[in-house]
Amino acid sequence: MLLVLAAWTMAASRPTSDSAWILDSLHWTGAFVAAAWVAWRAARAADGQLRRVRSRFALGMACLAAGQLSWDLLSWAGWNPFPGIPNLLYLLLSPCFALGFAATVGDRMPGSQWKSAALDIAGFGLAVLAFTLALFLPHAVRRSALEFVVLTAYPVLLLSAAAAGIVVQLHLRLRPTAATFAVLAGLAGYGALWTAWSLAFLDATLRPGTGMTLMFSLLALLLGWGVANWRPVPSLSPRYDRLCEALLRQIPLAMVAVTSAAAGFIALGDRLPMQARPPLRVLFVLALLCAVVRQTQQLRDRDRLLAAERAVAEGRAQLHHLAHHDPLTGLPNRTLLRDRVTQALATAARRGEKVALMFIDLDRFKEVNDTLGHATGDALLCHVAAQFTLMLREEDTVCRQGGDEFAIVLTDVDSAAAVARAVERVMALSNRRATIAGHELPLSMSVGIAMFPKDGEDFDGLMQCADTAMYRAKAAGRNAFRFYDPQMNVEASERSRLRWLLAHAIERGELHLHFQPYFHLRSGELAGAEVLLRWTSAELGPVGPNQFIPVAEDGGQIVEIGAWVLREACAQVATWQRQGLALPAVAVNLSILQFRHGDLVQQVADALRDSGLPARQLELEITESVLMHETDKVFATADNLKALGVRLAIDDFGTGYSSLAYLKRLNVDKLKIDQSFVRDALASPSTTAIVRAIVDMARAMELEVVAEGIETAAERDFLAATHCAMGQGYLFARPMPADQFEAFLAVRAAGPALAPEQAAADRSGVFPLAS
Ligand SMILES: Nc1nc2c(ncn2[C@@H]2O[C@@H]3COP(=O)(O)O[C@H]4[C@@H](O)[C@H](n5cnc6c(=O)[nH]c(N)nc65)O[C@@H]4COP(=O)(O)O[C@H]3[C@H]2O)c(=O)[nH]1
Structure with missing residues (x-):
């Protein structure tokens, strides 16, 4: 840099033109070679894409230096025509930089963006060409066409290369660095300098050793430094993104501005040759066309962007709504x-x-x-x-x-x-x-x-x-x-403890069956026995079914437990049968969940097959609540169960949704009158009427009736008088464990049939009243 300044100072202080040219050429040569050397070294130090980019820039700088060296040589030889080889080499600077910018883009731009960028550069190039021609043509009277073309090409190519650099910078959102400014300012500065230089050349007013000649060297050094430090890094800043977008939007405007300036020059000046006007007009039209196409494209892109932004905003609102609302009902979630x-x-x-x-x-x-x-x-x-x-x-x-x-x-x-x-x-x-x-x-x-x-x-x-x-x-x-109520928490934790303990009750052998017989009320004959589940927990002791069955139903464990009860009950009754202790029927309670989840029909078929118990001896008790909702599935399962030959009974009849139509369709065999009716039958005339109605209806539908929970002789007599065929209750026997029930069966098998309460009385000691 110091050398350049020294050479120029000497050139400027020398009075003779020749020596000034020599000194100019000295600092040009020094500066161009130095810039090319710096750029070349930087290119070799880089690798990958950066190396490709810097190499192309460096090639441009090398062309500049080579042009200057050839100019020096030819001038020394005394044969330096214009335009000649040096001018051609100088001209190569711009295409090399354009190629460098193209390498910067690489594959970072989609096809549509390439087209937009190319249109931006072409439009700007055309506008600059129009402007340069408008500027140069009035001065070109004494010049050959070739001279004119070369002089015009210098600024147009350089400014177009600078425009290409700016467009790439904006499209790729490359972070602006000092090197970026150095390269772009170097190119644009060269464009302006060549414009001035060419004008002076056309007017034959070119003088050596001026500020203008010095600028060539300084700009070369600036370019060399810029190339050596060129490193394109995309910016992630949304603010910068918006700025680039806004600047890109101004490019058509810049095209129109430059073209209008050119048109203004032509309109004001009167020295433009007539034959140059038509091609200039074509040029203006082309430049304006580019601006219009680009503007239209931008408006379309903007519309698309706005539509996309709207879609994103709507999507966001929808997502927000979905995240906060239930999609089915639209209620808040x-x-x-x-x-x-x-x-x-x-x-x-x-x-x-x-x-x-x-x-x-x-x-x-x-x-x-x-x-x-x-x-x-x-x-x-x-x-x-x-x-x-x-x-x-x-x-x-x-x-x-x-x-x-x-x-x-x-x-x-x-x-x-x-x-x-x-x-x-x-x-x-x-x-x-x-x-x-x-x-x-x-x-x-x-x-x-x-x-x-x-x-x-x-x-x-x-x-x-x-x-x-x-x-x-x-x-x-x-x-x-x-x-x-805070007490509820205590109960809730008790329930969860129960559920936890119940999960292991089967494998720990804590479940067992009790049998409660029921009798024909008139003859006192044993009609069958209901199987009632008992749980003696190692931790809690005996737990009543009213306590643990709802818990098992909540946790779904009743399906497994119910299957176990079925298997055990059938196996036990079949064993007694083989021992000669006949039990006309065994009734097993079913939960609604067994209807829903378990493969109930298969379970029953397996229990019968494994035990050898005849199907007609098995009665399955379902509560009325089953009928309330599960109609189709219940009917289908009931049909399949009936097809196996088992009998169906409705438990706790009268307490729920007593639909005769459903009863008929279900094809049940027996009704069990709930013990609450038996309890009230003697005290309340309306209950008496209900019990009578149930019994009459059952008889009319040819169903068997069992009254549950008979505790007194008066209740038994009333039920017998209303023609209720069978009865079950503490009056006759409490639920008994299997061994006691076996003894009970053995006594009955040995002796004559007794009236049920007689049997209960006679077996004192053998059949304890408490289970
Ligand atoms: N106060 C009084 N009660 C009498 C009398 N005679 C019988 N009981 C009781 O009444 C209940 C009759 O059974 P449930 O209505 O099917 O009602 C049963 C049944 O719904 C359910 N349950 C019992 N074992 C099973 C089972 O293996 N599976 C299913 N799903 N539920 C069962 O637990 C309920 C209660 O069973 P338990 O406590 O054994 O209570 C039994 C029985 O001990 C009497 O004269 N007076």
């Missing part, structure tokens, strides 16, 4: 519920208000799903969701937790009584039936309620309390609501 409850609690805490959280579970929804299909189940859920929404105030939130569970938040509630009123409103739905896809579905729900701040202070705490209370409502026979 648990995530949104948590937000709303948390907000409501914060407000309530500030204002000293109460908040109620209701946890709702539809009773027997699974049965609807299993029997009528998921579409019906979904429609029922939507129906319930719509009803809840209609019933509540706007400020209350209804949400679907998932499955058949809903939650309702009531804010600003005065008292538990107000909550109870709201709950009753919600539960009023239970009195109605929903008609879905032609099916009349009973709507029943169990509701648990937790109150803020009494039961919990945050969402999770309140949810847990409401869940526990809901569980209690279910355990209380469903279709009920319960407010949370």
